[in-house]
Amino acid sequence: MEWYIYLAVVVAGFLSGFVNTLAGSGSLITLPLLMFLGLPANVANGTNRVGILLQNVVGVGSFKKQKILDLRGGLLLALPAVVGGVIGARIAVDLDEEIMRKTIGVLMVVFLFLLILRPKRWLEGRPEVEGRRPNLLQYFIFFAIGVYGGFIQVGVGIFLLAGLVLGAGYDLVQANAVKVLIILCFTPLALVVFLLEGQVEWVAGLTLAIGSMLGAWVAARMAVKRGARFVRWLLIGVVVVSAASLLGVADLIGRMF
Numbered sequence: 260m261e262w263y264i265y266l267a268v269v270v271a272g273f274l275s276g277f278v279n280t281l282a283g284s285g286s287l288i289t290l291p292l293l294m295f296l297g298l299p300a301n302v303a304n305g306t307n308r309v310g311i312l313l314q315n316v317v318g319v320g321s322f323k324k325q326k327i328l329d330l331r332g333g334l335l336l337a338l339p340a341v342v343g344g345v346i347g348a349r350i351a352v353d354l355d356e357e358i359m360r361k362t363i364g365v366l367m368v369v370f371l372f373l374l375i376l377r378p379k380r381w382l383e384g385r386p387e388v389e390g391r392r393p394n395l396l397q398y399f400i401f402f403a404i405g406v407y408g409g410f411i412q413v414g415v416g417i418f419l420l421a422g423l424v425l426g427a428g429y430d431l432v433q434a435n436a437v438k439v440l441i442i443l444c445f446t447p448l449a450l451v452v453f454l455l456e457g458q459v460e461w462v463a464g465l466t467l468a469i470g471s472m473l474g475a476w477v478a479a480r481m482a483v484k485r486g487a488r489f490v491r492w493l494l495i496g497v498v499v500v501s502a503a504s505l506l507g508v509a510d511l512i513g514r515m516f
Contacts, residue, residue, distance in 0.1 A: 265466055267292065268296075268463060269466060269467070269469050271289050272289065272310050272467040272468060273474040273477075274474060276310065276314035276475040276478065278474075278478075279311070279314060279315075279416055279439075279478075280475045280479055281481070281482055281493050282490075282493055282494045282498075283418075283501075284414050284417060284497055284500075287501060290307055293463060293467075301456075302459070302460055304453070305453030305458035305460075306459050306467070307467070308459070309461070309464030310464065310470075310471035312443070312450055313471060316443060317472040318436075318439035318443075318476075318478070319436075319440050321476055321479035323436075335392065336393055337444040339398045339402035340402065340441050341445060342402060343404065343408075344406070345405075347407065361507075363414055363505050364501075364502045364503075367414065367498050371495065371502065373421070397427055405445070416438055417494075417498060419434075420434050423437055431491055432483060435490065
């Protein structure tokens with residue numbers, strides 16, 4: 260690769276790490292770039308996991324250092340999510356990609372309305388949530404999100420935030436810290452699968468990871484410094500862009516004009 264391509268991959272990694280740490284769907288930035296560089300879709304998907312793994316290592320470390328991460332509560336919620344993820348990855352279902360993208364896009368729109376109409380729930384959370392043992396309903400919610408992430412993956416970070424805020428009672432800053440911990444627990448299993456299939460291009464993956472780690476570090480510090488209100492507005496923007504992309508809004512506008 261030429262030097263400017265390496266630079267483009269690092270920049271894309273930074274943006275993805277930043278967006279993933281504060282919201283989700285950062286892979287909408289990196290996957291198209293990796294495929295543009297000539298990687299097949301499955302190899303791009305596997306290569307992308309290198310950056311995701313390392314950005315979440317940095318994100319967890321930064322949130323923990325700033326004393327935001329509820330480690331015990333996060334690990335308890337990660338357990339059903341990881342079990343669900345393994346089951347989801349093993350589900351052999353012939354999914355219609357176009358229908359699934361539109362379904363996820365509609366769910367993103369519903370999520371957007373929840374963000375706009377119930378701001379206090381996202382900004383304040385519930386009191387004394389840290390360290391509390393999850394109930395059966397919360398275990399089921401995160402198991403279901405894990406299954407979803409295991410066989411679909413797109414937007415799983417955003418749905419984890421919804422579960423952590425609306426289901427577990429965290430505010431958005433705390434929820435982001437727990438979210439990156441849960442995804443860190445997910446990702447090594449997925450990366451191993453791609454490695455065994457020979458679907459990881461290490462040069463591109465590690466180049467992507469350089470930017471991803473830096474983006475995650477900046478995002479974690481900014482989340483704590485700027486607070487839940489800033490994270491909520493960023494999340495609204497990410498959800499709007501993600502929903503528009505999944506629903507094909509840009510293509511529709513292009514056909515109209």
